[in-house]
Amino acid sequence: MNTLEAYQAHLREIGKLQSTLALLYWDQRTYLPSSGHDARAEVIGQLSKMIFERLTCDELGRYLESLEERDDLSLEDRASVRVVGKAHRRHRAIPSDFYEEFSIARSLSESVWEQAKASSDFTLFQPHLEKMVDYSQKLAQYYGYEMNPYDALLEEYEPGMTTHELRSLIEPLQKQLVPFIKDLMDHGTPPERGFLERDFPIDRQRELSLRTLELIGYDFSAGRLDTTVHPFTITTGPSDVRVTTRYRKEALLPALFTALHEGGHALYDQGIAPELKWSGLDEGSSSGIHESQSRLLENMVGRSLAFWTFFQPMLADVFPELAGVPAEAFYRASNMVKPSLIRVEADEVTYNLHIMLRFELEENLINGKIAVKDLPGLWREAMERYLEVAPEDDARGVLQDVHWAGAMFGYFPSYMLGNLYGAQMFAQVKKEMPDLTERIASGDLTSLIGWLREKVHRFGKIYDPKELIRNITGEDLNASCFVDYITAKYGHVYNL
Amino acid sequence: MNTLEAYQAHLREIGKLQSTLALLYWDQRTYLPSSGHDARAEVIGQLSKMIFERLTCDELGRYLESLEERDDLSLEDRASVRVVGKAHRRHRAIPSDFYEEFSIARSLSESVWEQAKASSDFTLFQPHLEKMVDYSQKLAQYYGYEMNPYDALLEEYEPGMTTHELRSLIEPLQKQLVPFIKDLMDHGTPPERGFLERDFPIDRQRELSLRTLELIGYDFSAGRLDTTVHPFTITTGPSDVRVTTRYRKEALLPALFTALHEGGHALYDQGIAPELKWSGLDEGSSSGIHESQSRLLENMVGRSLAFWTFFQPMLADVFPELAGVPAEAFYRASNMVKPSLIRVEADEVTYNLHIMLRFELEENLINGKIAVKDLPGLWREAMERYLEVAPEDDARGVLQDVHWAGAMFGYFPSYMLGNLYGAQMFAQVKKEMPDLTERIASGDLTSLIGWLREKVHRFGKIYDPKELIRNITGEDLNASCFVDYITAKYGHVYNL
Numbered sequence: 001m002n003t004l005e006a007y008q009a010h011l012r013e014i015g016k017l018q019s020t021l022a023l024l025y026w027d028q029r030t031y032l033p034s035s036g037h038d039a040r041a042e043v044i045g046q047l048s049k050m051i052f053e054r055l056t057c058d059e060l061g062r063y064l065e066s067l068e069e070r071d072d073l074s075l076e077d078r079a080s081v082r083v084v085g086k087a088h089r090r091h092r093a094i095p096s097d098f099y100e101e102f103s104i105a106r107s108l109s110e111s112v113w114e115q116a117k118a119s120s121d122f123t124l125f126q127p128h129l130e131k132m133v134d135y136s137q138k139l140a141q142y143y144g145y146e147m148n149p150y151d152a153l154l155e156e157y158e159p160g161m162t163t164h165e166l167r168s169l170i171e172p173l174q175k176q177l178v179p180f181i182k183d184l185m186d187h188g189t190p191p192e193r194g195f196l197e198r199d200f201p202i203d204r205q206r207e208l209s210l211r212t213l214e215l216i217g218y219d220f221s222a223g224r225l226d227t228t229v230h231p232f233t234i235t236t237g238p239s240d241v242r243v244t245t246r247y248r249k250e251a252l253l254p255a256l257f258t259a260l261h262e263g264g265h266a267l268y269d270q271g272i273a274p275e276l277k278w279s280g281l282d283e284g285s286s287s288g289i290h291e292s293q294s295r296l297l298e299n300m301v302g303r304s305l306a307f308w309t310f311f312q313p314m315l316a317d318v319f320p321e322l323a324g325v326p327a328e329a330f331y332r333a334s335n336m337v338k339p340s341l342i343r344v345e346a347d348e349v350t351y352n353l354h355i356m357l358r359f360e361l362e363e364n365l366i367n368g369k370i371a372v373k374d375l376p377g378l379w380r381e382a383m384e385r386y387l388e389v390a391p392e393d394d395a396r397g398v399l400q401d402v403h404w405a406g407a408m409f410g411y412f413p414s415y416m417l418g419n420l421y422g423a424q425m426f427a428q429v430k431k432e433m434p435d436l437t438e439r440i441a442s443g444d445l446t447s448l449i450g451w452l453r454e455k456v457h458r459f460g461k462i463y464d465p466k467e468l469i470r471n472i473t474g475e476d477l478n479a480s481c482f483v484d485y486i487t488a489k490y491g492h493v494y495n496l
Numbered sequence: 497m498n499t500l501e502a503y504q505a506h507l508r509e510i511g512k513l514q515s516t517l518a519l520l521y522w523d524q525r526t527y528l529p530s531s532g533h534d535a536r537a538e539v540i541g542q543l544s545k546m547i548f549e550r551l552t553c554d555e556l557g558r559y560l561e562s563l564e565e566r567d568d569l570s571l572e573d574r575a576s577v578r579v580v581g582k583a584h585r586r587h588r589a590i591p592s593d594f595y596e597e598f599s600i601a602r603s604l605s606e607s608v609w610e611q612a613k614a615s616s617d618f619t620l621f622q623p624h625l626e627k628m629v630d631y632s633q634k635l636a637q638y639y640g641y642e643m644n645p646y647d648a649l650l651e652e653y654e655p656g657m658t659t660h661e662l663r664s665l666i667e668p669l670q671k672q673l674v675p676f677i678k679d680l681m682d683h684g685t686p687p688e689r690g691f692l693e694r695d696f697p698i699d700r701q702r703e704l705s706l707r708t709l710e711l712i713g714y715d716f717s718a719g720r721l722d723t724t725v726h727p728f729t730i731t732t733g734p735s736d737v738r739v740t741t742r743y744r745k746e747a748l749l750p751a752l753f754t755a756l757h758e759g760g761h762a763l764y765d766q767g768i769a770p771e772l773k774w775s776g777l778d779e780g781s782s783s784g785i786h787e788s789q790s791r792l793l794e795n796m797v798g799r800s801l802a803f804w805t806f807f808q809p810m811l812a813d814v815f816p817e818l819a820g821v822p823a824e825a826f827y828r829a830s831n832m833v834k835p836s837l838i839r840v841e842a843d844e845v846t847y848n849l850h851i852m853l854r855f856e857l858e859e860n861l862i863n864g865k866i867a868v869k870d871l872p873g874l875w876r877e878a879m880e881r882y883l884e885v886a887p888e889d890d891a892r893g894v895l896q897d898v899h900w901a902g903a904m905f906g907y908f909p910s911y912m913l914g915n916l917y918g919a920q921m922f923a924q925v926k927k928e929m930p931d932l933t934e935r936i937a938s939g940d941l942t943s944l945i946g947w948l949r950e951k952v953h954r955f956g957k958i959y960d961p962k963e964l965i966r967n968i969t970g971e972d973l974n975a976s977c978f979v980d981y982i983t984a985k986y987g988h989v990y991n992l
Contacts, residue, residue, distance in 0.1 A: 016542040019535065020516060027519060035718040036736030039515065043733060046512040222531040237539060240532030277535070
């Protein structure tokens with residue numbers, strides 16, 4: 001075997017272990033019986049350690065060193081060396097005893113967070129969150145950065161993005177969204193939702209989710225749909241991308257939009273070129289780009305009038321009790337805007353403000369500008385500033401999300417970036433396909449999905465997000481498409 | 497860490513990989529989407545290789561060498577050293593290139609067998625089976641043996657058992673069973689089964705299986721029930737023992753008896769002392785002992801009049817259309833005897849003859865006394881001799897079982913041994929608990945299960961099967977309890 005072949009064989013070994021880890025995790029969140037959880041955590045720890053060892057080993061370092069010097073590699077191989085090289089260096093920068101200590105502390109932090117949230121008791125969680133901030137500050141030092149330690153963390157989720165760039169996206173966006181929301185609330189006519197206030201049997205909701213996934217081109221021979229507590233999509237192996245969802249009998253739309261959202265993630269992973277299998281490139285370009293695919297399907301397609309025009313009869317086929325409700329009523333009901341406390345329940349318009357708030361606080365935490373003990377107060381103050389609402393308890397405030405408990409500082413911006421990337425792509429596809437709205441209204445989603453496959457999905461991690469969005473739209477990421485999309489759509493829904 | 501601790505840590509690592517492999521396998525047989533199978537086979541290959549490496553490594557050899565010299569080990573640690581030491585030596589005896597070659601050839605053999613069975617074409621399968629025999633003969637040489645190469649293979653499934661001992665169990669058993677079956681067929685009154693000729697909706701069959709598993713004390717917080725093509729039970733981790741089954745809408749009893757059979761296996765694994773977790777001792781004593789637990793539950797309990805006395809109302813609760821059928825009718829219908837072609841469909845009385853035939857042929861194959869090409873003819877001849885029926889095609893003859901395609905020579909006897917162990921244990925528990933039949937008839941299965949937990953389950957692999965059956969019954973394994981049980985029960989059912 002030459003170096004390139006040995007390198008690829010090494011990556012395949014890592015890839016197989018990652019597919020295995022993904023299955024252990026999928027099962028943990030879907031079918032694992034309750035008494036099996038303690039041992040499963042140990043098994044997951046073991047597999048994670050084995051992957052870590054293979055990603056940081058000297059052997060891989062030597063392959064990379066040799067391949068980085070070569071100028072005869074294919075586009076894919078160069079990309080693989082770029083992506084794997086970065087992961088290798090970042091992981092090696094962390095002392096292994098630090099990593100183990102951190103992993104244990106993080107598990108504990110996540111379980112204490114669960115209790116703290118259940119009893120709305122921030123003081124219980126505070127010492128653990130302090131540790132998570134401390135570990136993350138150290139991680140940033142290990143990883144290294146030029147301007148801002150937060151950049152080193154952000155890099156994990158959005159390669160190449162900096163705090164400075166994020167701010168330059170957020171500031172104008174905030175300035176436009178805040179008064180627009182006020183305008184909607186003060187002068188708009190909110191949609192009518194009374195016709196959705198009834199029970200929807202879960203077996204029929206499942207039927208609708210299955211049909212919806214089929215409609216968008218999700219391949220059931222390479223995936224499946226199961227139920228869980230917090231829905232997610234996961235690649236448990238090549239040609240095996242699984243979607244999960246949840247149903248509540250008193251609500252029809254959440255499971256439908258979850259199917260579209262998770263389906264958007266799944267189409268991305270199912271669309272990655274099969275040649276990239278276990279190459280280090282067989283995942284999305286970044287968390288933000290991944291989120292763009294789910295939000296585009298969920299919001300820009302699923303919450304559009306065009307979608308409801310052809311989907312209403314499909315829905316009425318499963319729920320004949322709604323046959324008399326016109327498409328436009330569903331469209332309006334899907335687009336209610338209301339500043340509220342909980343991020344995961346937020347509408348498309350106010351959602352980014354939840355992210356801005358979290359970004360502001362977490363960036364200050366990592367830079368030591370604010371203290372963990374002051375977070376509950378700072379949270380309430382920021383909620384007033386961004387959304388003019390404030391939680392009465394910490395469970396519905398600073399304790400609502402698991403991310404900080406798991407030291408995922410730098411992740412939240414992905415959600416907002418996903419909205420912006422998605423809007424920029426959607427504007428581009430409309431430019432290239434001027435009759436896209438009519439196509440969607442006639443039930444043709446294949447045109448759109450085919451475009452996404454061609455422009456985004458098949459490349460996996462070959463391009464980093466900056467390169468990708470520039471290749472697709474000819475522009476750098478910016479917020480203007482999103483603002484145009486939001487103001488036009490919600491001006492219409494709210495009869496402004 | 498001292499040697500013992502290092503040894504135990506090494507076993508835990510192997511154990512975690514084995515739990516992982518079990519989950520990959522369970523998922524492959526239950527939920528894996530069709531396009532995911534190729535990659536899954538590669539992942540399973542990788543994990544198997546990692547386990548093989550850790551089982552044969554020098555480090556483990558040194559631990560074992562040092563621990564084998566010590567006389568201060570606990571009962572459990574001594575047993576672990578015995579069991580793991582044997583596995584280590586057996587695996588190391590195999591050259592690693594042989595093992596890889598063999599694994600690949602075996603995969604191929606299994607897939608060709610599937611095609612050959614579907615088209616009833618033995619000549620297609622013949623060259624692969626010849627290879628499997630050849631590999632197995634070599635394996636026997638690598639493992640080593642005293643008297644008979646077949647002993648070396650048998651040892652894998654039934655530690656300590658020899659071909660000679662097997663023969664001395666089989667010969668008297670065959671002499672008693674063959675004329676007894678003839679007597680039943682010629683002079684007995686076969687049971688009536690017409691009341692079972694109807695459709696039984698699958699959701700209610702599943703309900704009945706769940707209730708049946710609950711009834712025998714299967715712990716659903718440490719397991720689950722799913723559907724598959726060929727039912728099996730598997731330990732996918734400590735406190736995680738999963739049962740699978742299948743349903744056919746036109747047949748009620750098969751799924752019920754599968755629940756009892758697989759439930760019997762599952763109770764064994766769920767009953768192993770938690771202290772044995774990932775110690776090399778956390779599985780059944782042997783394949784034969786494992787089979788005894790499933791057959792005892794399925795046949796000696798599930799096919800008894802006592803069982804049906806209390807179970808009939810439970811069944812009628814799920815299937816009210818059968819409320820008028822008395823317990824005794826179910827009992828009789830569950831015990832139909834009929835010499836037939838297919839092992840897995842055989843009744844309790846003729847079943848062992850199917851095994852004897854396979855043992856006779858496979859022992860001769862391994863000893864080179866017969867040739868693979870002559871198998872179809874030898875099979876028909878032997879079927880006539882044992883069961884007085886003969887298949888018209890090889891699909892229902894020599895091609896019916898997967899075992900030989902997978903080179904599992906030495907496995908078939910486990911099924912027969914399970915029947916004998918089970919009968920011997922059942923006779924013993926009746927001695928110790930003279931009112932057992934009344935207890936079962938009143939719905940108390942806890943007494944019996946508690947006894948099995950105490951005498952069999954909790955020990956895992958601490959005792960080898962010979963020691964175990966002697967500890968429990970004071971006697972070596974013999975066929976007399978089984979013969980007594982069969983002749984008494986079926987004499988009654990058939991009004992002899």
